[in-house]
Amino acid sequence: MTTNQFWQLDNHPQGNDFASALSMQTEDLAPLGDGEVRVKVGWLSMDAGTRMWMSPRTDGYQPPLPLGSKMVGLVLGRVTESRDPAYPVDALVRGFGQWAQYATMTPALTGLEVVDDGVADVRHHFGALGMNAWTAYVGVKEVAAIKPGEWLVVSAAAGATGSMACQVGRNLGAKVIGIAGGPEKCRYLREELGVDIAIDYKADDVAARLAQVEGGVHAYFDNVGGPLLDAVLPNMAHYGRVAVCGMVAAYDNDAPLPGPARFDQVLMRRLRIEGFFIPDFLHRGAEFLPTLRRWVDSGTLSVNLDETQGLNNVLIAYNRMLSGKAVGKVIVKVAP
Numbered sequence: 001m002t003t004n005q006f007w008q009l010d011n012h013p014q015g016n017d018f019a020s021a022l023s024m025q026t027e028d029l030a031p032l033g034d035g036e037v038r039v040k041v042g043w044l045s046m047d048a049g050t051r052m053w054m055s056p057r058t059d060g061y062q063p064p065l066p067l068g069s070k071m072v073g074l075v076l077g078r079v080t081e082s083r084d085p086a087y088p089v090d091a092l093v094r095g096f097g098q099w100a101q102y103a104t105m106t107p108a109l110t111g112l113e114v115v116d117d118g119v120a121d122v123r124h125h126f127g128a129l130g131m132n133a134w135t136a137y138v139g140v141k142e143v144a145a146i147k148p149g150e151w152l153v154v155s156a157a158a159g160a161t162g163s164m165a166c167q168v169g170r171n172l173g174a175k176v177i178g179i180a181g182g183p184e185k186c187r188y189l190r191e192e193l194g195v196d197i198a199i200d201y202k203a204d205d206v207a208a209r210l211a212q213v214e215g216g217v218h219a220y221f222d223n224v225g226g227p228l229l230d231a232v233l234p235n236m237a238h239y240g241r242v243a244v245c246g247m248v249a250a251y252d253n254d255a256p257l258p259g260p261a262r263f264d265q266v267l268m269r270r271l272r273i274e275g276f277f278i279p280d281f282l283h284r285g286a287e288f289l290p291t292l293r294r295w296v297d298s299g300t301l302s303v304n305l306d307e308t309q310g311l312n313n314v315l316i317a318y319n320r321m322l323s324g325k326a327v328g329k330v331i332v333k334v335a336p
Contacts (some may be wrong), residue, residue, distance in 0.1 A: 001026065002028070002029045002102070003028055003029070004026070004027050004028075004100055004101050004102045005025070005026050005100065005101050005311060006025055006027065006070050006098050006099060006100035006101070006159070007022050007023060007024060007070065007071040007099040007100070007311075007314060008022060008023050008024075008025045008026070008068065008069070008070055008071065008097075009021065009022055009054060009065050009066075009068070009069055009070075009071050010022060010023050010067060010068065011067065011068055012054060012055055012056055012067070013051075013054050013055075016022060016322060016323065018315045018318060018319065018321055019286075019315055021054065021208060022071060022315065024311075024312065029064075029102060029104075030333055032081055032082075032083045033083070034083055035083055035084050035103050035106055035107070035108075036082075036083050036084070036105065036106055036218055036250055037079055037081070037082045037083070037084055037087045037093070037104070037106075037107060037112060038046050038079070038080050038081040038082070038102055038103070038104050038105075039075060039079055039080065039093055039097060039102065039104075039105065040076065040077050040078055040079075040080045040094075040101070040102055040335055041074045041075045041076075041077040041078040041097065041100060041102065041103050041334040041335060042076050042077040042078065042333070042334060043075070043077070043123060043126060043307075043331050043332060043333055043334060043335075044073055044074070044075055044076075044099055044311075044314065044321075044331065044332040044334055045073055045074035045075070045076070045126045045130075045329075045331055046073070046314075046317050046318050046321040046330040046331065046332065047073060047074060047132075047160070047311075047321075047328075048159075048223075048246055048248055048321065048322060049246070049277075050071075050073050050124045051322060052064075053065045053072065054071075057059050058157075062194060062279075068098065069248075070098040070100060071098065071099040072096055072097065072098055072099070073096065073097075073099055074094065074095070074096055074097075074130075074131065074147055075094070075095065075096070075097040075098075075103050075125070076092070076094045076115075076122065076123070076125055076126055077092075077093065077103070077334075077335065078090055078091065078092055078093070078094075079091045079093055079101070082332040084107055086107070086114075086322075087107060087112065087114065087132065087326065089222075090113050090280075091114045091118075091120060091317075092114065092125075092311070093112055093113060093114055093115065094112070094113060094115050094125050094126075094130070094243045095107070095110040095111050095112030095113060096110045096111055096112075097110060097112075099311070100311070101311060101335075102258065111170035111259075111282055113285070115129075122201075123305055123307075123331065124303075126178055126235070126295065126305075126329060126331055127160070127164075127302075127303035127305060127328075127329045128164070128292060128296045128301045128302055128303050129289065129292055129293065129294070129296065131278050131282075132147055132160045132161045132164050132303070132329060133164045133168075133288075133292050133301070134278070134281065134284075134285060134288050134292075135160075135161050135164070135166075135170050135177070135245060135258065135276075135278055136161055136164035136165040136168045137228075137291070137292065138276065138280075138281050138284075138288075138289050139161075139165060139170065139243040139245050139276060140152065140165050140168045140169050140174075140219075140221060140243070141168065141172060143241070143243035143274050143276050144219035144220070144221055144235050144241045144242075144243040145219070146169055146174045146218070146219050147173075147218075148172065148173030148174065148176075149173060149174070149175070150174050150175070150219060151175050151176075151177065151191055151213055151217040151218050151219070151237075152165075152174040152175070152176050152177070152217070152218065152219045152220075152221065153176075153177045153178075153179065153210065153217045153219070153220045153221070153232055154166050154169070154176065154177070154179065154220075154221045154223070155179045155220075155221070155222055155223050155224040155228050155232075156179070156180070156223035156224055156246070156248060156324075157178030157180045157185075157189055157193075157195070157198075158178070158180040158181075158185035158189060158327050159223065159321075159324075159326075159328070160243060160303065160321075160328060160329040160330065161223060161246070161330075162178070162180075162221070162223050163189075163193060163303060163327075163328055164301070164303065165221045166189065166193045166195050167176050167193055167194075167295070167300065167301050167302070168220075168301070169302075170193070170194055170195070171295055171300050171301065174219075175196045176193075176194075176195040176196055176197075177195065177196065177197040177199060177213070177217065178193065178195040178197070178198050178199070178307075179197075179199045179201050179206060179228065179244075180197075180198065180200065180201070181201055181324050182200060182202060183199065183203075184327070185196035185198075185327060186199070186200050188304070188327055191300075192304070194207075195222050197209070201228065204333070205269070206228065206231040207231040207232075207234065208231060210235035211235050213235065213254055215236060216235055216236050216237035216238070216240065216269075217232070217235060217236055218236070218237050218241070219240060219241045219243070220236065220240070220241070220242045220243070220256075221243050221245060221324045222242055222243065222244050222245060222246070223245050223246040223248060224246065224247070225244070225247040225248070225257055226257060229242075229260050229262075230260050230261045230262045233260060233263075233265040233266070233269075233271070234262050234265050234302045236265065236271060237269070238269050238270055239269075239270050239271070239272075240269060240271050240272075241270070241271070241272050241273075241274070242271060242273040242274070243274060243276065244273060244274065244275040244276070245275075245276065248322070255328075256299050260289050261319040269327060303328050303329045304327050304328025304329065305322065305328060305329050305331060306321075306326040306327060306329065306330045306331070307331050307332070307333055308320070308329055308330070308331070308332045308333070309332075309333050310332070310333070310334070311332065311334045313332065314332050317330050317331070317332045318330075318336035
């Protein structure tokens with residue numbers, strides 16, 4: 001009988017103390033049920049949204065994970081057993097499975113899909129061909145409704161989704177301002193991603209820098225919330241659009257953030273603010289892929305992969321992602 005190691009959610013984390021909230025467990029794998037698929041996990045995706053799943057909050061896009069259950073996230077791997085003919089053995093698949101050596105999934109409930117294993121680096125299915133890129137594409141093109149020549153601001157711009165949003169905006173003809181923390185990330189934004197302006201929120205006065213944009217910025221792709229949102233709102237053009245993708249400023253606190261201090265600017269500048277989540281458009285993935293693949297092949301869409309080795313080091317990688325220590329997409333290689 002095959003044994004399986006997995007991470008279990010034992011308690012709701014306090015801040016970023018994940019070691020006290022999750023533990024590594026071992027089990028004997030049970031036989032598959034009807035319609036289930038078992039995947040040997042090659043890589044795990046570290047995503048900020050999963051921080052809410054660990055909390056007791058019930059107002060997110062997914063119910064909180066029950067304490068004592070396996071931790072869940074996006075996985076990429078190969079099918080080892082299947083009781084669903086649409087997912088044959090050895091197929092490369094991606095879906096929401098367990099933080100484990102082997103993930104057992106019901107396709108209809110986990111967004112499981114067979115992905116192209118002919119790409120040069122299959123890890124792209126977590127990056128420029130993955131859900132972070134889908135999120136960036138929808139957020140910039142549809143929610144923020146960016147137009148050529150407009151100014152687009154992106155917060156957490158050196159992160160997995162932010163770096164994609166910067167490049168999507170650039171590819172759609174926008175002038176891009178990336179906000180990130182530290183000179184190395186700002187260098188990455190300028191030299192690797194080609195943003196027009198990089199702002200270091202740790203060293204610069206963000207509001208003052210944005211005030212230099214004549215006429216204001218037209219769209220804001222917000223991954224952070226909190227004080228950065230307050231810095232952007234008074235510096236937006238009339239009829240600007242805010243696409244709310246994430247709230248990193250609130251993820252280490254189970255209590256909701258207070259409302260923006262500059263919320264008056266929504267009225268004064270006739271702004272539109274809209275939040276969106278990946279599940280809103282999972283069914284449209286095939287629609288986005290041709291454009292994303294074309295950009296990848298042309299070298300105009302890429303992602304820096306911050307890879308950690310070993311399932312036992314998941315919490316190190318997760319903390320790197322949430323604490324802003326990483327540049328680009330944080331992943332964990334599980335299978336040797």
